[in-house]
Amino acid sequence: MTxxxxxxxxxxxxxxxxxxxxxxxxxxxxxxxxxxPGPAESLDGVEPTLDAAADRVADAVRAAGAExxxxxxxxxxxYVALALLERHPDLVAGLALVDTKSTADAPDAxxxxxxxxxxxxxxGSVDAVRGMVDTVLGxxxxxxxxxxxxxxxxxxxxxxxxRVAWSQRAMAARPDRTEVLRRFAGPVVVxxxxxxxxxxxxxxxxxxxxxxxxxxVVVPRAGHLTAVExxxxxxxxxxxxxxxxxxxx
Ligand code: MLT
Numbered sequence: 396m397t398x399x400x401x402x403x404x405x406x407x408x409x410x411x412x413x414x415x416x417x418x419x420x421x422x423x424x425x426x427x428x429x430x431x432p433g434p435a436e437s438l439d440g441v442e443p444t445l446d447a448a449a450d451r452v453a454d455a456v457r458a459a460g461a462e463x464x465x466x467x468x469x470x471x472x473x474y475v476a477l478a479l480l481e482r483h484p485d486l487v488a489g490l491a492l493v494d495t496k497s498t499a500d501a502p503d504a505x506x507x508x509x510x511x512x513x514x515x516x517x518x519g520s521v522d523a524v525r526g527m528v529d530t531v532l533g534x535x536x537x538x539x540x541x542x543x544x545x546x547x548x549x550x551x552x553x554x555x556x557x558r559v560a561w562s563q564r565a566m567a568a569r570p571d572r573t574e575v576l577r578r579f580a581g582p583v584v585v586x587x588x589x590x591x592x593x594x595x596x597x598x599x600x601x602x603x604x605x606x607x608x609x610x611x612v613v614v615p616r617a618g619h620l621t622a623v624e625x626x627x628x629x630x631x632x633x634x635x636x637x638x639x640x641x642x643x644x
Contacts (some may be wrong), residue, residue: 397423397424397425398488399425399426399427399461399464400426400467402416402467403431403452403466403469403475405469405472406470406559406566407527407551407559407562408547408554409431409553410428412550412620413622415622415626416626416633420630424637427455427459427464429452429455431452431471432562433448433451436557438558441561444568444569445566446478452466452479453479453483453486456486462486463487463488464488465488465489465490465633466480466487467491468493469621469622470493470494470593470619471495474495476495477492477576480572488582489581489637490579490636491586491632492602492606493629494586494591494593494619494621495602496602497575497602497605498571499571500566500567509564509567511524511560512559515563516556520556521552521556524554525551525552528544528547528551530592530593531619532547532618532620533591533616534590535616535624543624573605579606580607582609582639583603583607584611585599585603585610585612587599588616588619588620588624591617593618596613599613614628
């Protein structure tokens, strides 16, 4: 069995964010794209941490009969990928960090997340995160691709509020995992949209340096959701990473 690719989505979205990338990855390789951290009803009593989300991803990889995976995470998915690397290091054969970072939240960002989580929970609606459609898509997409704006808006509207609140609290609680990444000796690629106003190209350059000078793919005319805005470019970066993993295996 070739090593599978696991695709971990961003917030406040689900696995559908990866659909166009999955369609472009060459056949013959298993691709897993789980919803993080799983169905809303399965979160009752589970402390909101990305560690719990990472453990569920590890279970999904092992349930697919694999001992290792090429792990790609976009934004929140990248935070989960780094939690997976810390908790299940033998499982990660290669890492794609897409529009993401290894650092923890600053105190004000953490407080904002907890406030959003409380509002989503109290209102039972995702109103508090609906506006994110404008920050996660790049300016070019927002002006030239209204169909993508509509698609992302619909995905956000369809998220279960309980899972949105849980994910915000889990992200607020995440530690800095820069050293976890620095210690990783396997193949890495860092991807960022040149219009990403959430991560930023400078932060992606720093992340690539932390990852031992990993290749950096800057996706032109794409914002924070590169996998939605330019799936061909992201699929090519993942395919190249998987080839490096295969070559070293
Ligand atoms: C995401 O796209 O997953 C979010 O921007 C992550 C975050 O809120 O830090």
